[in-house]
Structure formats: structure tokens, C-alpha cells
Amino acid sequence: MHKIELLAKSHDREGFDCGSEPLNLFLKQTARQHAERGISRTFVLVDEAAAAPKPIAGFFSLNLCQIKSASLTAPEARTLPRDVAGVRLGRLAVAKASQRQGIGKTLLVAAMGKFIEIFNTAGGIGLFVDAKDQAAKRYYKQFGFVALPSNELELFLPVKTIQEALASC
Numbered sequence: 547m548h549k550i551e552l553l554a555k556s557h558d559r560e561g562f563d564c565g566s567e568p569l570n571l572f573l574k575q576t577a578r579q580h581a582e583r584g585i586s587r588t589f590v591l592v593d594e595a596a597a598a599p600k601p602i603a604g605f606f607s608l609n610l611c612q613i614k615s616a617s618l619t620a621p622e623a624r625t626l627p628r629d630v631a632g633v634r635l636g637r638l639a640v641a642k643a644s645q646r647q648g649i650g651k652t653l654l655v656a657a658m659g660k661f662i663e664i665f666n667t668a669g670g671i672g673l674f675v676d677a678k679d680q681a682a683k684r685y686y687k688q689f690g691f692v693a694l695p696s697n698e699l700e701l702f703l704p705v706k707t708i709q710e711a712l713a714s715c
């Protein structure tokens with residue numbers, strides 16, 4: 547059965563290939579260092595019954611972020627303090643062999659669940675993501691992410707949309 551786990555030594559980082567070298571390299575070289583230093587956390591989807599090193603079907607990383615509310619779409623921006631906190635979905639990737647099977651969606655739902663844990667503890671207005679290109683932007687938009695007027699490849703998923711999405715899962 548598939549399970550989301552915090553990235554650990556028992557996961558096969560070397561064998562992962564999503565077709566994007568920067569994302570592969572982040573998983574192989576940077577993700578664990580960032581976790582140790584508190585920069586971000588990376589979560590992987592694995593078969594919990596697999597023997598170590600467990601093949602990674604996909605991963606995402608999250609970090610805390612601060613946003614100028616003026617960069618959001620009205621009317622939200624008007625009613626918020628000048629600087630607000632959120633959570634950034636820094637990376638999202640699925641292994642080539644497992645793409646178009648709903649794993650990206652599973653990872654996004656898991657990221658929303660992690661956001662709610664943070665929201666319940668420390669607040670945060672929603673999830674932010676920098677889409678790497680127009681195709682990635684289209685991918686995120688189908689889940690309710692909205693493009694920010696200040697940067698056309700930066701998208702925002704408000705807490706209300708996240709709560710509604712999780713309630714319907």
C-alpha cells in the first residue's frame with residue numbers, strides 16, 4: 547500500500563527520475579540537507595511494504611513563507627495585514643513510470659493535509675507554488691490554484707479552498 551513518509555535514508559533517492567533534472571537533483575542532493583537545516587521538509591510516496599531502499603513514486607517539499615498581501619488578488623488583499631504567512635509547495639514531482647496515474651493528485655492532497663496541520667498550529671493563509679512553466683501552471687489551476695497578478699507563474703490556493711477540497715475527499 548502507498549504511504550506518504552518524511553524523506554529518509556531508507557528511500558531510494560538515486561533511482562528517482564521525473565524527467566526534470568533540477569527536480570531529480572533536488573531530491574538526490576539537497577532535500578535532506580534542507581530538512582536538517584530547517585529550510586524545508588520533503589515527503590515521499592512509497593510502497594510501505596517495499597524493501598529498503600524503497601523506490602520513490604513521487605515527492606513534494608514544503609517550507610514556510612511570508613507574502614506581501616498586496617501581491618494577492620482583491621478583495622482578500624484589502625482585508626489582510628501588509629505581511630502575511632503561508633506555506634510554499636517548493637517542489638512536486640512524480641517518477642516518469644508512475645505519471646498520469648493520479649499520484650500527483652495524491653501528493654497535492656497530502657500537501658494540503660500538511661498545510662492544515664500547520665494552519666491549526668500557527669495559521670497561514672494558504673499554499674503558494676511557483677509553477678516551473680505554463681504546463682505546470684495548467685496542472686495546478688485544475689486543483690483550484692489561482693495565479694497571482696504580481697507574477698504569472700506564482701499561484702495561490704486559499705485555506706478555504708483547501709478545507710473544501712479535503713472535506714470532499
Ligand SMILES: CC(C)(COP(=O)(O)OP(=O)(O)OC[C@H]1O[C@@H](n2cnc3c(N)ncnc32)[C@H](O)[C@@H]1OP(=O)(O)O)[C@@H](O)C(=O)NCCC(=O)NCCS
Pocket residue numbers: 564565566569637638639640641644645646647648649650651652676677678679681682684685
Ligand atoms: C506534473 C506532475 C507532477 C503531474 O503528476 P501526475 O501524477 O503525472 O499527474 P496526475 O495523474 O495527478 O494528473 C491528473 C491530471 O492532471 C493533468 N496533467 C497531468 N500531467 C500534466 C502536465 N504535465 N501538464 C498539465 N496537465 C497535466 C491531466 O489532466 C491529468 O489527468 P489525465 O491523466 O486524465 O489527463 C508530473 O507529471 C511530473 O512530475 N512532471 C515533471 C515535473 C514537473 O513538471 N513538476 C511540476 C513542478 S512545477
